[in-house]
Amino acid sequence: MYAQVVALRLRVLRAPLGLGFTPEEIAAEAGDICVVACEGESPVACLLLVPVNSEEVRMRQVAVDPDRQGEGIGSSLVAFSERIARERGFRHMTLHARETAVRFYLKAGYESLGEPFEEVTLPHRKMQKWLI
Ligand SMILES: CC(C)(COP(=O)(O)OP(=O)(O)OC[C@H]1O[C@@H](n2cnc3c(N)ncnc32)[C@H](O)[C@@H]1OP(=O)(O)O)[C@@H](O)C(=O)NCCC(=O)NCCS
Numbered sequence: 358m359y360a361q362v363v364a365l366r367l368r369v370l371r372a373p374l375g376l377g378f379t380p381e382e383i384a385a386e387a388g389d390i391c392v393v394a395c396e397g398e399s400p401v402a403c404l405l406l407v408p409v410n411s412e413e414v415r416m417r418q419v420a421v422d423p424d425r426q427g428e429g430i431g432s433s434l435v436a437f438s439e440r441i442a443r444e445r446g447f448r449h450m451t452l453h454a455r456e457t458a459v460r461f462y463l464k465a466g467y468e469s470l471g472e473p474f475e476e477v478t479l480p481h482r483k484m485q486k487w488l489i
Contacts, residue, residue: 362393362403369420374478390445392438394430402430404438414447419458435465443488450488456480 363378371377390406402421406414416438421431442450454462459469459482467484474481 358393358400359391362391362400365400365403365422366418366420369423370418371477376477390441392434392441394434401425402434404434406438406442408447409451412447413449413451414442414445416450416452419452431461432465435462439486439488448488450486452484453481454484456482459484 363383367377386405388408390408392404392406393400394402400422402425404419405417407417408414416435419431419435421434439450450467452462452467453476454467454469456473456479462484463469465486467486470483470485474483
C-alpha cells in the first residue's frame with residue numbers, strides 16, 4: 358500500500374514538475390503518519406502528517422488522483438486527518454500550500470501566513486489551523 362501511495366504522490370505532485378523522490382526523502386518519512394483514501398485496494402488520495410513537536414503537526418504531500426479531483430475526497434481526507442491529529446493530542450496543523458491549492462485550504466478553515474515563497478520550483482504559502 359505504501360508503495361502505491363508513493364506512486365500516486367509521484368504521479369500527482371512530482372512527475373508534472375520533472376521531479377522524483379530521493380531514497381533519503383522516502384527514508385525520512387518512516388516516523389510520519391500516512392493517511393490514505395482507498396477505493397477497493399487502490400489508493401485514490403493520500404497525505405502525510407509529520408509531528409513537529411507535542412502541539413504542532415505538519416500536513417504535506419496532499420494528493421488526489423486527477424481522475425477523482427473535485428469530488429470532495431480531498432476535503433474529507435483533510436477533515437479525517439485533523440481528527441486523527443486531534444486524537445493524538447496535536448492542536449496546531451501547519452502546511453506549505455501550493456499557491457494553486459490555497460483556496461482549497463481556505464475552504465477547509467486554514468489561514469494564510471506571511472509572504473509567498475518557493476518550494477519544489479512553485480510558489481507556496483504557509484498556512485495553519487488550530488484544532489479545537
Ligand atoms: C488540491 C486537491 C488536494 C483538492 O482535492 P479535491 O478532492 O480535488 O478537492 P475537493 O473536491 O474536496 O474540494 C473541496 C472544495 O475546495 C475547492 N477546491 C478544490 N481544489 C481547489 C483548487 N485547486 N483551487 C480552488 N478551490 C479548490 C472545491 O471547489 C471545493 O469547493 P466547494 O466545497 O465550494 O465545492 C487536489 O485537487 C489535488 O490533489 N491537486 C493536485 C495536487 C495539489 O495541488 N496538492 C496540494 C499541494 S499543497
